[in-house]
Amino acid sequence: MDSLRTMMNMKKDDTKTTTAAVFMVAATTTTIAAVAAAAGWILAWHQKRRSSNNDQQSIQEHERQEQKNLLRDLPGLVPWYRSGFWLEFAALIWHGGLPPLIQARRRALPRDFTFTFHWTKCLVQRQDAPHVILTHPQDIAYIYSQQRKLALPLAVPGTIHLLHGSQNMQELSGTEHFFYRKLFSSLLSPRALTSFLPYIEQAMDQLWKSAEQETTAQQALTATTTTTSKLTSSIVLRESIRRAQFFLMAQILYGIDVQQEPELAARLQRNFELEDAAVMDFSPHSKTFQKGLQSSKETRQILWDRFLQTLQTVQKEHSSNNNNNNKAPNEQQRDQKDVGNAFYAIAEALVESGQDKDESVLNGIQDNLILLLEASHGTTMNVTTAIMYYLNHPDPDGVAAMQRLRHEFRDFPAHPTLSDFKEKLPFADAVINETLRLCPFVGMLLLFLDQGKRLELPRRQSLWSETTTITTTTNGKTTTANKGESSSLEEPDKNKKSTLTLTGPLHLVLASSHWYRDASLYDNPNQFRPERWLDGTMSELAKTAYCPFGGGVHICLGMHLAKLVMKVNLYCFCKDEHRRVIYDPQKVGVRLHVFPEWQVTDGLPCQVVGRNNNENNEKQQTK
Numbered sequence: 001m002d003s004l005r006t007m008m009n010m011k012k013d014d015t016k017t018t019t020a021a022v023f024m025v026a027a028t029t030t031t032i033a034a035v036a037a038a039a040g041w042i043l044a045w046h047q048k049r050r051s052s053n054n055d056q057q058s059i060q061e062h063e064r065q066e067q068k069n070l071l072r073d074l075p076g077l078v079p080w081y082r083s084g085f086w087l088e089f090a091a092l093i094w095h096g097g098l099p100p101l102i103q104a105r106r107r108a109l110p111r112d113f114t115f116t117f118h119w120t121k122c123l124v125q126r127q128d129a130p131h132v133i134l135t136h137p138q139d140i141a142y143i144y145s146q147q148r149k150l151a152l153p154l155a156v157p158g159t160i161h162l163l164h165g166s167q168n169m170q171e172l173s174g175t176e177h178f179f180y181r182k183l184f185s186s187l188l189s190p191r192a193l194t195s196f197l198p199y200i201e202q203a204m205d206q207l208w209k210s211a212e213q214e215t216t217a218q219q220a221l222t223a224t225t226t227t228t229s230k231l232t233s234s235i236v237l238r239e240s241i242r243r244a245q246f247f248l249m250a251q252i253l254y255g256i257d258v259q260q261e262p263e264l265a266a267r268l269q270r271n272f273e274l275e276d277a278a279v280m281d282f283s284p285h286s287k288t289f290q291k292g293l294q295s296s297k298e299t300r301q302i303l304w305d306r307f308l309q310t311l312q313t314v315q316k317e318h319s320s321n322n323n324n325n326n327k328a329p330n331e332q333q334r335d336q337k338d339v340g341n342a343f344y345a346i347a348e349a350l351v352e353s354g355q356d357k358d359e360s361v362l363n364g365i366q367d368n369l370i371l372l373l374e375a376s377h378g379t380t381m382n383v384t385t386a387i388m389y390y391l392n393h394p395d396p397d398g399v400a401a402m403q404r405l406r407h408e409f410r411d412f413p414a415h416p417t418l419s420d421f422k423e424k425l426p427f428a429d430a431v432i433n434e435t436l437r438l439c440p441f442v443g444m445l446l447l448f449l450d451q452g453k454r455l456e457l458p459r460r461q462s463l464w465s466e467t468t469t470i471t472t473t474t475n476g477k478t479t480t481a482n483k484g485e486s487s488s489l490e491e492p493d494k495n496k497k498s499t500l501t502l503t504g505p506l507h508l509v510l511a512s513s514h515w516y517r518d519a520s521l522y523d524n525p526n527q528f529r530p531e532r533w534l535d536g537t538m539s540e541l542a543k544t545a546y547c548p549f550g551g552g553v554h555i556c557l558g559m560h561l562a563k564l565v566m567k568v569n570l571y572c573f574c575k576d577e578h579r580r581v582i583y584d585p586q587k588v589g590v591r592l593h594v595f596p597e598w599q600v601t602d603g604l605p606c607q608v609v610g611r612n613n614n615e616n617n618e619k620q621q622t623k
Contacts, residue, residue, distance in 0.1 A: 075109055077101065077117050077133065097592040099443055099514035102135060116457075116500060129448075129505035137545035139457050140510045143447070144552035148178070150453050154554055155446035155507050157282050159289060163275060163296045165367030169557070177553065180364055184372070186349035187253070187342035188560050194418045196252040200565055203251070204572040207244035208579065211235060211608035219607075237581065238385040238603035245381050246272065246373075248565070253372050254306060255341035268302065271295035272373060279374075280595055296370065303369045307343050311356060314347040342372060372558070379441040379549075380562045382596045384569055386439040387431060389590065389600045390528045392581040397528045404530075405431060409574040421567050428567050430530035436548040438528060439590060443513030443597040445550050449504035457500045513597055515545040579610040 078091045078101075095101040105117065117133040134140055143152075153173040161171065169180050186192065214235050246269055250256040258265040278292020346365070347356075355361045391402045408427045413420050449455060502508070517525040521542040522532065532538055549556035556562070573579060583606035593599045 074132065075105065075117055077105065097594070097597070098511065099517075099592070099597070102133065102511055102514045103518065106135070129507055131507040131509055132502060133509040133511050134457075135511050135514065137512065137515065137541055140512055140547070141544050141551070142457065143455065143508060143510060144547075146455065147447065147552035147554065148174075150449070150455070152447040152449060152508070152552075153177075155448045159282055159284055160279065162284060162293060163278060164371060165300075165363075167364035167367040168371060169368055170371070170554070173553075176364075179361075180368060181553070181557065183349050183353065183365070184346060184368060184557060186345045187372070188557075189345065190418060192342065192345045193561065193564060196561075197418055197421075197564075197568070199252050200248060200568045201572065203244055203248035204565075204569045205575075207240060207569070208573055208576075208608065208610070210244075211237065211240050212579075212610045214240070215607045215609065234583075234605040234607060236603040237388060237606050237608070238381060238600070241381050241384050243269075245377055245384075245565075249373055249377055251341070253342040254303060255310070255343055256306075264302070268299060271299045272377075275299065275370075276374075276378075299370055300366060304366050307347065307365070307369060310341075310343040311347040311350065314344065314351050315356060318351045378596070379556070379558075380565050382441055382599055383432070383435055383439060383562075384566055385600050385604050386590065386598075387435045387566065387570070388573075388581045388606075389583075389588070389604055390435060390438070391431065392583070392606075393528070393585060395585075401431065401528065401530055405570065406574050406577060409571060412571065416571070418564075421564060421571075425567055425571075426534060427530060428570050429563075430533040431570070432563060432566050433533050433546075434528060434530040437516045437522070437546060438526075439596070439598040439600075440513045440516065440548045441596040442548070442550065444509055444511040445554070447508045447510065447554075449502060449506040449508055451505045453504040455502040455508075457502065510551075512545055512547050515542075521545055576610045579608070582607045582609060 077088050091101055092098060095104055102117070116135065116139070134143065146152075151173040154170045156170050160168070164170070167176075167180075169177060169184070172180065218235060247258045247265060250258065250265055250268060256265055256268065272295075274295040275292040278289045278296070281289045281292070283289060284293075350356045350361070350365070390398055391405065392398060404427055408425060412424065416424075515521050519525050521539065523537075549559045581604075583604060587601075588604060588606075589601050590598055591601055
């Protein structure tokens with residue numbers, strides 16, 4: 001019996017051992033299969049990735065070859081192919097700037113050229129990528145229309161990144177750029193502009209009264225000095241406009257009243273001038289740039305502290321409205337409330353978006369606050385100076401334009417509203433447009449086409465006419481040239497039509513201002529004739545070529561505010577029908593510059609004379 005029990009126990013142990021062995025074999029087999037499957041998946045993924053990388057490299061190599069072929073086929077900015085940066089720089093100096101150089105190249109090229117040039121290197125670049133200059137108005141308009149789809153950012157100097165921060169709207173594209181632009185455009189709403197209007201009118205009135213007083217003081221000082229003294233009775237008008245413009249923008253943008261906070265306003269003005277000088281200094285290690293960078297940091301902190309105060313006020317108002325009414329104020333209630341300054345409008349839009357506590361959004365707002373001042377300051381200051389130059393020029397065009405402008409303001413309401421300035425001043429609009437044509441602040445825009453992105457444009461040709469001559473007059477000098485020297489912009493033959501493919505990475509230089517003084521688009525292009533914008537004779541192509549504020553999604557944010565300030569300035573100037581700006585046209589003119597592209601020489605040294613000055617002069621003559 002014992003032996004039988006022993007045998008049965010041994011059989012049970014064998015069964016257990018067999019079962020364990022089976023399980024072990026199964027587990028081992030499953031593990032091996034899983035490892036093999038994983039190894040196969042990893043190998044397949046690696047091969048797919050390597051194939052994808054090879055395909056990507058092949059695509060990139062194809063794009064690089066395409067780009068090389070494009071650059072080889074395009075004419076260079078100067079006649080010699082691959083001439084190099086220094087020859088191009090010398091050509092720029094020789095011709096006096098990019099617009100006349102482009103015009104000279106267009107005239108020199110044969111009739112089948114493409115309106116697109118290869119530029120070896122520009123001082124402004126986003127990456128180490130080539131530059132292509134596009135000059136045809138329809139090509140430029142098409143690229144502007146594709147800017148959002150292709151997410152084309154502006155190409156700005158690296159120093160701008162340091163001055164303004166990584167989230168400034170100039171360097172953003174796509175949805176992020178759209179969000180900040182929509183947020184900041186709240187300061188241009190009719191409610192905001194209506195709120196700003198009394199401040200603008202008061203500042204412009206004070207500008208001309210102060211300019212008259214300064215002229216009278218200079219005249220009195222000159223009268224008491226000897227004839228050998230270097231003192232003159234002239235003031236520099238651009239500097240007077242700069243001061244008035246700065247303090248006006250500090251008021252309506254940031255809520256800083258120069259009367260109540262003179263020290264803060266003076267500090268901001270000093271910082272802004274240092275930063276303004278640093279913007280055009282492309283060397284981050286120079287003393288000028290370092291001073292500007294330090295000033296920019298201080299200004300950013302000052303503005304940020306004030307904005308946070310405004311944001312907290314708006315948040316409390318919004319919370320109170322929600323607690324009382326369980327809803328935000330409606331549009332009618334919001335329209336009835338005074339904005340006061342741009343900070344309030346932006347803070348209000350931010351709270352309504354529900355992102356007023358998002359740290360990344362707040363950092364982006366901080367990077368863009370100082371851009372408000374830059375966007376509304378430089379263009380207005382320089383264009384207003386040029387407007388005064390042209391309207392007060394003693395030639396018949398200037399005299400006729402001034403008379404017509406004064407006549408328009410005689411019928412203007414005594415207490416004008418925002419809609420009055422927008423709808424009832426067609427000739428004032430024409431004066432501003434014509435001045436921007438002759439003295440654009442920015443003549444070209446640089447966009448960046450990123451790796452893997454493509455643009456296809458039709459190749460365009462020029463058509464020459466050798467029978468017509470063009471006569472232009474500049475500063476009293478008459479020049480006659482064959483029309484063949486200036487190309488028209490007709491489409492090429494359908495049989496010859498082909499496509500120009502632009503492949504990234506590539507800098508797109510959209511050059512438009514060289515057309516503004518081209519006789520193929522504008523009759524007597526160097527002549528100041530505001531009526532050309534009203535008589536219906538301007539071609540559609542000329543209107544397309546005209547884009548002094550840029551275009552696309554990066555069109556100047558402060559454009560409408562700048563135009564409003566310029567029209568109010570004209571209104572305040574013309575209030576006194578005896579007021580005029582007197583300068584020597586033999587010594588003062590308009591010359592090609594860099595930034596702004598065109599400007600009045602020496603800031604327009606002049607005398608501002610009005611009714612009070614004339615009465616004082618008559619009394620002195622009587623005595």
